[in-house]
Amino acid sequence: MTDTPILKPLKTWSHLATRRRKPSEYEIVSTNLHYTTDNPDAPFELSRDLPISQWFLQNRNASPVHHPDWNAFRDPDEMVYRTYNMLQDGAETYVNGLLGQFSARGHDAMLETSWATTLARLYTPLRYLFHTLQMGSAYLVQIAPSSTISNCAVYQSADSLRWLTHTAYRTRELAQSFPELGFATAERQAWEEDAAWQGFRELVEKALVAYDWAENFTAFNLVVRPAVEEAILRGLGQSGRHNGDTLLGMLCDAQLADTQRHRRWTAALVQMALTQEGNQEVLKGWIAKWEPLADAAIDAYCAALPDAPDAGSQARSAVRALRSILGL
């Protein structure tokens, strides 16, 4: 006991102390928080052969995408809980203002019934799709190999609930203006049966069972989400503007603001993965697996959009451009 080193006072957590700069609030509260990654053979302080231990060993520890130190990942936005709420409270105040102004102006009463029919078919069933995004990101929260990745997924999951909430709100408003069109009652049937949705439904059902953490990330953040954003948020928004539905376009744009943030951390994580040999092939292999499903989803949905003839091709090239910039 006598030859043990004397420890100096700390300026920050010991695990950050070797860095020669002052840590940000983000680093102080976000880094190295998953203890279940510490022991590579046993995630939990229980028997090692439990099915749920095997689940983590297989889907997290044995992922074909590898890096010696995932804990080094940093969200480029350095988002923390309190800044997330400040940001999104402001964003919701804006959306609330939109909803209030358009409602006061009698917006829905001015919509053509034919467009309202399109909304019942192509807009309000979207809550199912948004909810799968919420679920998919929540899976990444619990399976990601570092807390800095999990935190990005937390806010992304919550953002998806945000979009779902806007959709539910609009669904009720539209049901009041167009009681005969099946708003608030027929969405599940559309989601489960309408040809326009089946591509997305197949894509997300399959992506939700891609349980390897890195495949979940690849499928959702590099393929599914970009497809939803480009085909639906952009395509539907555009279609809305051609049919007197300014509110829908503005709502979609408000949601697209969240996706810019998602894309920044997605790019940072891809960049980090690509520093390791072998990862690019794995990611490209997964994209090759998921892209055809996403293309089919984009095509089926966009084909049904009125007054947006190029939406499908634009969405396809936009999602490819996004991946290509990342080297994928």
Next chain:
Amino acid sequence: MPMLERADWYDIARDTNWTPKYVSQEALFPDVMTGAQGVPMAQWQSYDEPYKTSYPEYVRVQREKDAGAYSVKAALERSNIFASADPGWHSILKAHYGSLAVGEYAAMSGEARMVRFGQAPGMRNMATFGMLDENRHAQLQLYYPHDLVSKDRQFDWAQKAYHTNEWAAIAVRHTLDDLFMARSATETAIMLTFAFETGFTNMQFLGLAADAAETGDYTFASLVSSIQTDESRHAQIGGPALEVLIANGRKAEAQKLVDVAIARTWRLFAILTGPSMDYYTPIEHRKQSFKEFMQEWIVGQFERSLIELGLDLPWYWDKMIAEFEFQHHAYHLGLWFWRKTLWWNPAAAVTPECRAWLEEKYPGWNDTFGKCWDVITDNLLAGREDLTHPETLPVLCNMSQIPICAIPGNGWNVKDYPLDYEGRTYHFNSEIDRWVFEQDPVRYRDHMSLVDRFLAGEIQPPTLAGALAYMGLSPAEMGDDAHKYAWADAFRPDPLAKSAA
């Protein structure tokens, strides 16, 4: 048209279950992660969360809450509260942050499990807020103690404890992994939110908030009471899940999960909150005894919510209530005795005045625990601090991972409750711990307690120094008596001798 109220559209936002077509229901909700106890998805449609909120309300309210919590911290930053607080209070902060901050982060993963694998859409949405809440709690409880690492190296353990093999860290990991990290969504709803949060977090967060306000630590008081406002919301995820299980003929399964969870949670709070309330909090600032809190919150309130849900009281309820009298005193004695193995400095809190308080709150204390403290006090007065440290290993409970202990002295009831299972002998602190093991031996059988590891030769060198190194404790971090034994002076017959000590 006027804007809609939340109630106008709320049900639409939680009408999101669909029937999968391109993958099987079992693949989408695998039993290992969902754990629906055989209740079909359609039956979960009746799940109705009692506390309703929505995304815009959530981000607004939480922004306001954070503005409050962080502004209190900022306002008091330059105050002298920390420096002037009793060292026992510092120990509460260190024990609290080290055992909870990263645990809250783990609970975020538990909430995420419910968001992804919960069968009820209402559960999935509420757990999304719960997941955000736990993200908040981890961040707040790392941000606050981070300011203190420059003052005292033990505060590094707020971030570090869970990453070590320090024995209390093993105990808390074993408990949390069992309650939610290694549990399905349904089990998590019951064990984490209903049993752990509804039942017990009040103890740590409201009980300690009261003591903190008394002590003058308004920063901590505002922090933990703000956290509890979130807990009391997302804790309500579990109740309706229990209702669904009971309504579908799964009461026995639900009851067992509740009984296991309460048993495990009780141990954790007995060792964490018990000594904090009855010993580390300076006597003049104690609002109530730990036992009084337990009687009010657990026996008074939680018991009622169990009955209202149609559950029975756990079979061990009376045994657990009997433990309110002694278990945390035994834990406190053990913590103080093995203080070098802690990341905080336990306050003995056994001056004559403290002992009178303990005797009043726990009649018979002097004849039992007091007998041990008599010996410790005599040794200190004789200048033999060396005799107040242990020479042997404790026997650890293979369930709680805490030393097996109970009442010493004239009320002696210390006893091992062993169990032979598949050729290995396991040791337990009580019938309750042993019963938990017996409910699911496969879950626990391979785990090695710290002492098991020591005896198996996994800890080298097999000495105290080797064990401390294995636990990650450097000499600058190891616990010592919070008051540097000054309290023993109160027992010196000659007041003049005090200065010589």
